[in-house]
Amino acid sequence: MLEIKVLTLFPDMVRTVLETSILGRAARQGQVSYTVTDIRDFAVDKHRTVDDTPYGGGAGMIMMAPCVVEGVEAVRRDDRSPVVLTSPQGERLDESLALDLLAGAEAHGELILVCGHYKGVDERARELLAMREVSIGDYVLSGGELPALVIIDAIVRRVDGVLHDAASAASDSFTDGRDGGLDCPHYTRPPVYRGLEVPEVLLTGHHAKIDAWRCEEAARRTRERRPDLVGERDRGPETGH
Numbered sequence: 001m002l003e004i005k006v007l008t009l010f011p012d013m014v015r016t017v018l019e020t021s022i023l024g025r026a027a028r029q030g031q032v033s034y035t036v037t038d039i040r041d042f043a044v045d046k047h048r049t050v051d052d053t054p055y056g057g058g059a060g061m062i063m064m065a066p067c068v069v070e071g072v073e074a075v076r077r078d079d080r081s082p083v084v085l086t087s088p089q090g091e092r093l094d095e096s097l098a099l100d101l102l103a104g105a106e107a108h109g110e111l112i113l114v115c116g117h118y119k120g121v122d123e124r125a126r127e128l129l130a131m132r133e134v135s136i137g138d139y140v141l142s143g144g145e146l147p148a149l150v151i152i153d154a155i156v157r158r159v160d161g162v163l164h165d166a167a168s169a170a171s172d173s174f175t176d177g178r179d180g181g182l183d184c185p186h187y188t189r190p191p192v193y194r195g196l197e198v199p200e201v202l203l204t205g206h207h208a209k210i211d212a213w214r215c216e217e218a219a220r221r222t223r224e225r226r227p228d229l230v231g232e233r234d235r236g237p238e239t240g241h
Contacts, residue, residue, distance in 0.1 A: 002159060003110040004152055005035040005075045007068070009050065009117050010145055017149050026162045037075055039115075042067040051118050060119030068125040072112055081108040083131045084151065086116050086144030090133030093147075095174035097134070098154040105155065113151060115144035174229075181222035181229050184214040 008014050018024065018034045026032045040048040044066060051061040072083055082104040091097055105111035114121070114131065125131070136147045156162055163169050171177035187198040201213045222229050 001030060001109075002032045002105055002156075003035065003077075004032060004105070004156070005037065005110060005112045006115065006148055006152075007037045007039050007071045007075070007112070008115040008143075008145055008148070009039055010115075010143065011036045011038045013145050014115075014149065018152070022162060023153060023156055026156050026159065029161070031159055031162055032156055035075060037071060039063075039067050039071050042071040042074070054119065062119055063117055063121045063125070065122035065125040065128070068114060068121055069128050072114065072129050076112055077110055078108045081105075081110045081112060083112045083114065083129050084148075085114045085121060085126065085131040085133045086135070086147040086151070087120070087133040088135050088138070088140050090135040092138075093134055093136050093151060093154065095154070095180075098151070099158060101132075101134075101151070102155045102158055111155070113148045115148050117143045178218050178222075181218055182226055184218040184221065 006014050006018075014036050015034075018027070018036070023034075027034055039050055043050050049064075050067045051063050054060065054062050076083070082101065084101065101111065114129075126133070134147070134151060136150050141147065157169060160166075169175070171183065173183040174180060187202060191198050191203065199213070201209055204210070
């Protein structure tokens with residue numbers, strides 16, 4: 001069973017999400033377990049202080065190294081287990097990175113996520129723990145809890161047996177089933193709604209034609225919405241001089 005351990009200043013916020021939907025079901029089914037630890041438990045003073053002003057001056061507060069390092073060491077079973085720090089300076093999360101994180105976590109049986117906060121984390125904590133920094137986008141949030149939950153969701157849904165229909169995940173946007181591109185449009189009942197009809201091919205029952213339509217539509221949608229995802233082999237010949 002994969003163990004996911006989260007260190008945070010707001011444990012209740014994290015636990016609430018981990019108990020719901022697919023993440024909660026995965027835990028109840030015994031496919032994954034969660035441990036949520038309050039970083040303040042490793043503060044060194046009676047006020048449970050975890051941040052201080054930066055050396056050299058400047059705005060903002062910095063999370064102190066001792067509470068982060070000792071918090072991770074307290075929950076980590078294997079000193080080679082991956083530790084992820086949520087940070088706007090990190091690698092941007094995508095499906096490939098999520099699968100890479102999952103592989104590393106499964107190799108050691110655990111994944112530890114540290115939710116960054118304030119202006120940042122003392123650089124020595126990063127170095128001592130060899131933390132891998134991951135970002136969910138080019139913007140800054142109030143804390144790392146939401147990014148950590150996004151990372152967990154992206155990973156847990158790819159654990160074997162978590163999703164009832166693994167084939168569905170294999171054809172999602174950004175997966176190999178879509179050549180790394182976007183998914184196709186989808187429809188369900190009713191066949192006509194406010195004058196808009198379901199594409200006729202989807203009602204034929206001809207699976208080969210349906211698959212071809214879906215592939216074509218996925219490729220078209222990728223070209224239109226995310227041309228950056230279109231591989232060189234799909235771009236066609238250059239038209240410039």
